[in-house]
Amino acid sequence: MLTLDYDRLDVRAGTTLLDLGCGEGRHTFEAYRRGADVISLDLSAKDLATTRTWTGAMDLAGETPTGARTAPVVGDLRSLPLPDESFDRVIASEVLEHVQDDAIAIAEIARVLKPGGLAAITVPRWLPERICWALSDEYHANEGGHVRIYKASDLAALCHDAGLEHTGTGHAHALHSVYWWLKCFFGMEDTPIVRAYHRLLVWDIMKKPRTTKLLERALNPLIGKSVVLYLRKSA
Template identity: 60%
Template sequence: MLTVDFDRLRVGRRTRFIDVGAGAGRHSFEALRRGADVVAFDQDAAELDQVAEWFAALEAAGEVPPGGEGRVQVGDALALPYPDDWFDCVLASEILEHVPQDERAIAELVRVLAPGGTLGVTVPRWLPERICWALSDSYHANEGGHVRIYRARELVGKVQAAGVRLTHRHHAHALHSPYWWLKCAVGTERESHPLVEAYHKLLVWDMMKAPALTRGLERALDPVIGKSVALYFVKPVLPAAAP
């Protein structure tokens, strides 16, 4: 399940790509399949161990084009251990809502991005997220949980202030919003609730089969109740200094 458009991020062979807050690696795997030089970066070492195993499995299965490489790095998004202007593409998907010092994290994302490079940022959309917060405290008020709800224009302002320019935005995962509203209504810990189980099976079926009916329905609903907002930026190339 991808939240961003990799063509819009211009990810291809030998693209230096970092997935900050990679989690289970869904976006890192797509970048590797495109032949990028991928760093899956996260603070969860155990989860990254699983990502590393999947990187190896993709290579063994012949799904990595020549030049593609995947590796993992444990670390803190507030202090990325890379030089300035190092990556062609930086992705931060569904992490900034967890970070109290979000402007510091944004500054790091922009710092390591090369001039002319692309930055993708996704966060939960304001309306679906506000409904989840209203229905359940346990949805967000837990260790490592969500600390804020963004309005898109607020986040765009913060990211552009760090030195990049917005190029595009869209919404994604409309079919997931009702699922989370349902979970919040019955109790987020009640995974075995019949309605939750039934809806989860529907989502898994949709992701595996991608039928035209549900794909079309989600595209129609994304502008209205899309669970995530995806923002795309480019770092300007500064003119060369006069001799």
């Protein structure tokens, strides 16, 4: 389940790409499949091991072009163990909302991005997130939870201050907003209606029916769970 548009980010064979806060690698996989040289960075060695397992499986299945490379790195967004101006592309998906010092993390993204390089940052969108916070403290007030609600304009301003030009905006996962509203309304409990809606989402991800694709595309500008900022570092 991808949050950003890889064509818009122009990810292709030979692109050097950094996937920040990669988790178990859902954005790493598509970049690697396209032939990019990917560094997957996360604080969790366990999640990185899962990412490594799946990229290895992709190699065995012949799903990756010859010459593409990938490597896991344990690291903190606020102090990246990586050289200046070393990546053509940087992805930071659904991670800045967990970081207290987000301005420092964004400055690190700008530091490791090459001049003229592109980045994509995704965070929970203001309206769906605000509804979740209003319905449930448990949703966000826990260790490792969300520490802020972003307005896209505020995030774009932080990026501008770090030397990243905001070139475009996208929205994604409207159907998932409804799932989280149900979870928050019922106190994060795994109730029958929540389980039923989750089965619908899994079915949608696996089958990719045209009907739900069109529905989500129509709803994304209104209630998309995530907002995507596309950025460019000045040359």
